[in-house]
Amino acid sequence: MKSSSDLYSFASINKTLTAVTIELNTSCNWRCKHCYIDDFSYEYELSIQVLDKLFQDLRAMGVVDILLTGGEMFMRKDIVDILKLARSYFFDVSLFTNVSLIDIEKIKAIKELFIDHISCTLFSLDECIHDNVTGVKGSLQKVLNNLNLLRVNNINVEVKHIITNLNQNEYEKIVEYCNLMGFKYRLTPTIWSKRDNDREPLNFKVSEDYLRENILKIDDLRNTTIVKKTDDLYICNATRYSCSILANGDVNPCTNLNVKIGNILENNIRSIRENSEYLNWVQNLKWSVLNECKTCDVSEYCMRCGGISLIEHGDLLTCNKFENTVARIRSEKECGIKRNVKVGSTIC
Amino acid sequence: MTGNTRFYFKNHLVWQVEPVSQTAYIMSKKNDASYLFDNAEKDIWLMIYSKCTFDEMIVELNRKYDVLKEQLEKDVKAFLDDVLKEDLIYEIF
Numbered sequence: 001m002k003s004s005s006d007l008y009s010f011a012s013i014n015k016t017l018t019a020v021t022i023e024l025n026t027s028c029n030w031r032c033k034h035c036y037i038d039d040f041s042y043e044y045e046l047s048i049q050v051l052d053k054l055f056q057d058l059r060a061m062g063v064v065d066i067l068l069t070g071g072e073m074f075m076r077k078d079i080v081d082i083l084k085l086a087r088s089y090f091f092d093v094s095l096f097t098n099v100s101l102i103d104i105e106k107i108k109a110i111k112e113l114f115i116d117h118i119s120c121t122l123f124s125l126d127e128c129i130h131d132n133v134t135g136v137k138g139s140l141q142k143v144l145n146n147l148n149l150l151r152v153n154n155i156n157v158e159v160k161h162i163i164t165n166l167n168q169n170e171y172e173k174i175v176e177y178c179n180l181m182g183f184k185y186r187l188t189p190t191i192w193s194k195r196d197n198d199r200e201p202l203n204f205k206v207s208e209d210y211l212r213e214n215i216l217k218i219d220d221l222r223n224t225t226i227v228k229k230t231d232d233l234y235i236c237n238a239t240r241y242s243c244s245i246l247a248n249g250d251v252n253p254c255t256n257l258n259v260k261i262g263n264i265l266e267n268n269i270r271s272i273r274e275n276s277e278y279l280n281w282v283q284n285l286k287w288s289v290l291n292e293c294k295t296c297d298v299s300e301y302c303m304r305c306g307g308i309s310l311i312e313h314g315d316l317l318t319c320n321k322f323e324n325t326v327a328r329i330r331s332e333k334e335c336g337i338k339r340n341v342k343v344g345s346t347i348c
Numbered sequence: 349m350t351g352n353t354r355f356y357f358k359n360h361l362v363w364q365v366e367p368v369s370q371t372a373y374i375m376s377k378k379n380d381a382s383y384l385f386d387n388a389e390k391d392i393w394l395m396i397y398s399k400c401t402f403d404e405m406i407v408e409l410n411r412k413y414d415v416l417k418e419q420l421e422k423d424v425k426a427f428l429d430d431v432l433k434e435d436l437i438y439e440i441f
Contacts, residue, residue: 007366007373014368062367092362092375114360114377 007064011241012234015283017273019065019242020058021255022046024082026247028072030098031135032121034164034204037071038196044247045071048078048085050265054245055089057269066091067119071247074101080109087113094119098134099150100142107146107153117156117184120147124170125177133166151181161187163218164204175221187221190322192311195258202312208325215329229299231288236306236316240283243273253279256307257316282306282316292319302327349425351403355396355437365390374436383436388413392427396437402428 011018025045026037046054058066066086073079074097086093093113099120102110110118122143123133130140150157161167161174171187178185189206193199206214218224227233234240239253249265251272252258261279262272273279285306293299296319304323306316313321357363360378365371372385372393385393388409395405402424409420431437 010366010368016367059364062364064362064364064373087359090357090361090363092377112359114362116362116377 008241011062012237015240017058017061017063017241017243017269019067020063021067021069021242021244022051022054023069023071023245023247024051024073024079025071025076027075028070028098029075029100029136030072030139033133033135033166034162034191034201036192036194036201038194038198042248045076046245046247046249048082050249051082052085054264054269055086055091058091059089061270064092065094067094067096069096072101073097074099074106080106083109083113083115087115092116096120098139098143099146100136100139102146102149104149107149107155110155111153115155117158118150119158119160121160121162122147122174122177123162123164123167125173126170129167129170133164147181147183151183156184157181158184158186161185162191163187163189163206164191165206165210166204168206168210168214171218171221185221187218189218189326190305190308192256192308197311205322208329211326212329212333215326216333219330224303226301226303229287229293231286233287234283235285235287235290235304236282239279243269245269253282254307256305256311257282258307258311285317290317292317296324298324298327298331301330349402349428349439350441351401353402353439353441354399355428355439356399357396357437358435361436363393365394376434376436379435381434383434388423389427392424 008018010016025043026040027043028037028040068082068086073095076082083093094116096119099118120143122130124130124140127140131137147157159174159178161171163171175185189211191201191205193201236254236257239257242254244252244255245264246252249263250260251262251264251269253261259278261276264272287293293302293304296302302323304320309318309320310316360376361374362377363372363374366373370390372390374383374385376382391409391412392405395408400408405424406417406421409424410417413420432439
């Protein structure tokens with residue numbers, strides 16, 4: 001390794017686990033209409049003892065980045081102790097939270113612990129729209145108040161804007177707000193079914209007409225980079241260096257790939273990753289196995305994700321219809337996306 | 349810095365040893381800077397993690413590397429001074 005930027009390319013080549021997403025709990029104070037959590041009545045959470053053992057294992061495996069998520073992690077009374085524990089292992093820790101439950105004491109702890117950044121979702125700056133998505137009256141005001149506190153305390157914030165048909169005309173105002181506040185802005189029109197395959201969230205996807213009108217702007221805001229497809233391209237590269245651990249202990253190969261390969265309450269994470277035939281299979285899948293994609297006339301514009309294909313169509317290797325639609329629109333518009341095409345070894 | 353001095357990592361660090369290359373990767377969240385340590389530097393870094401004193405580091409490194417003890421002490425002190433200056437560690441006498 002010659003520079004720190006080599007870390008992830010090294011990890012991909014060597015299949016070194018480097019980044020892990022850990023779902024601390026499933027309980028949440030919001031009920032977002034597009035959320036993939038299928039049942040909030042099961043309130044799973046990983047105990048601090050389990051997390052300590054997990055952190056020890058991850059440390060020994062070479063993990064650098066930990067993304068903690070939920071549910072809503074700040075519903076846990078021991079959340080600051082968990083953050084302290086994670087940082088005591090010198091991980092680079094980021095938080096994905098709706099920020100509605102943080103307060104000045106928690107912000108102080110976040111700052112003192114050198115948490116890398118907080119990532120949150122903002123659906124609109126209009127209270128009616130935002131609160132309609134979250135299902136909680138007053139949720140926007142709480143978020144804005146706490147985002148202001150985070151800014152005052154110089155904590156890095158990334159605002160994620162999930163575009164659904166409930167808030168599809170809001171992105172320009174949110175971009176302006178983020179620029180004003182010094183926050184990073186990310187957006188995505190991608191939503192998927194619930195974990196139990198209930199397709200209800202898909203009702204909130206933006207329409208094809210909307211994409212046709214807006215995809216160039218969205219691609220520009222996302223700084224979209226589409227990798228040139230070659231036969232030796234890994235199609236699920238993220239599974240080579242990352243994984244996702246759910247609040248019930250289940251281990252998935254990737255945040256988007258909802259396939260259980262083991263459970264940390266029954267086995268340690270190293271053993272799960274080393275002995276999973278499914279993980280080994282998916283890690284080594286290359287572009288050459290995607291028969292539909294190889295003959296598709298818009299594949300050069302496509303950002304397919306195997307995990308989403310599996311959720312939406314039951315087959316990791318099949319065409320993802322939503323991404324195909326987006327790719328076709330890009331292709332029809334002969335958009336400037338071609339300028340961003342790069343040769344790479346990975347898709348995701 | 350004396351023979352009994354121990355060193356501790358600052359709480360703003362992120363660090364890990366890359367398992368294949370065995371390079372120690374250190375990132376300062378306070379100064380937004382990163383560092384890579386190999387070979388003897390990495391050994392010293394891991395001995396800091398193990399809470400070795402300066403003298404214990406010298407004994408251990410003397411076993412591993414064919415270098416005169418005086419030179420070793422000078423080199424180790426220089427490295428520790430550098431990382432102290434970079435605010436990556438602090439010392440307790």
